[in-house]
Every structure is written in structure tokens, then in C-alpha cells.
Amino acid sequence: MQLHPIIRENQEPLLNLTDSHSRIYSRSIYFEQQIPNSLQSIYLRQNAYERLVEALTLLPVEYSFIVYDGYRPIQVQQHLFQLFSEEIKGNHPDFSEEEILEETLKYVAFPSVDPTKTSPHLTGGAIDLTLGDLEGNPLDLGSVFDEMSVKSATRYYEHHPFENEEALKNRRLLYNCMTTVGFTNYSEEWWHFDYGNATWARRVNSGEAKYGAVESKIKAHQLKEYRYYESVY
């Protein structure tokens, strides 16, 4: 039995989402948070971007997508992992090291380019996004982006519908638009979707992923150059 999908890197380029579409707002959240080596612009693999545009056609015309993150350099993944882990430690002084790790892994992937466990955002096939109005103001999805709580689990309001009916409606809308065009959702985070990477391949029971990790050179928060890891692992 194959334990992890084979990565057949198809070398699709990373596309810059800035001003790419009138109903796609690019708000690079880790750049706004001044995380070292974060990118000022948001990038996605070409076909992941095309599917995002297709998802827009399923969204009522008065709504937009606000994209918070796409391709993520390994340094940013490492920084987030450290940050989230420290926050969990601070919030749960009673937790063992093992419990801290388990809780951290719920909200941020382990930073790795190892083909058997590549962090999804390193591929350019993962996207963090929410719904917005036509001015780019975020709608209510029932928890703040990157909130480490049970309320961030995609199905939370399915089980607590009267707590926030607006959030339930909006989560269903985002989930349905994205999954209809081929993205898969990460169940602990209503905002995180994958296409083409190993996380996606596992969810759709495919033995093959199209996107492996992308290594990049970042200078002053700009993507200077990038290269794909080996084409077949």
C-alpha cells in the first residue's frame, strides 16, 4: 500500500494575484504582520488560480474573495510554527510538550520540504481566504482568521447553528464554491483550501500530486527567483 502520493511536479508557474481580478482582493496577512521573509504579494500555481476564478463564478455577484495567503516560503512556515507553538504554550501552561505539539499541528503544518510530508503552502497549491463584499470588507465567518479555537473548525456551526446563522451560511458558501471547482478543505480551518499538492491528493484518494515544494529567494519581501524541487520523488 502506498503511504504517500508520488509528486509529479508539473512545473506550473506561480502567478501573482495582485490586481488579477476585480473580485479577488489580495491581502498578504503575514506581510502585514511583518513576519520576516513574508511576501508582499500573494502567489498561487496557475491552475489553482484558474480554479479560484472559476469558484468566483459560483459566488453571488455581490461577494468577493479576500485572499490572505498562498505560496509561503519555508522561513515563514518555520516562523509561524514557532509563533503558534509559543502562543499555545502561553495559553496552556499545564500542557506537556507532546500536547503543545499536537495542538500546534492542528493550526499550522510542520515546516518541511520532505516529499512525504511537504507543508502544503510551500507548494503554491494551498490558499487561505475568506468572503468579502465588493469593497473588500470581510464577511462574518464566525471566527477570526488564524484563531486557534474549536470555532475555526469548518463544521463548527453545523453543530451550533443558532450561535451564528450568518457564519453558518457564509461558511457553507465558501466551502461549496471552493470544493465544487476541485479544492479540498482542511477541516480544522474554514479558510484553508488545497489543490494539486500532496494534502489534496490524499483527500481525493489520488496516488499523485501535481505540485511539490517550491524553493525561493526573497529580498525585501519580493519573490526574486524560485525553483521546483525534484520533478519526481
Ligand SMILES: C[C@@H](N)C(=O)N[C@H](C)C(=O)O
Ligand atoms: C497558519 C494557517 N494559516 C495555515 O495555513 N495552516 C495550515 C494547517 C498550514 O500551515 O498549512
Ligand SMILES: [Zn+2]
Ligand atoms: Zn493555510
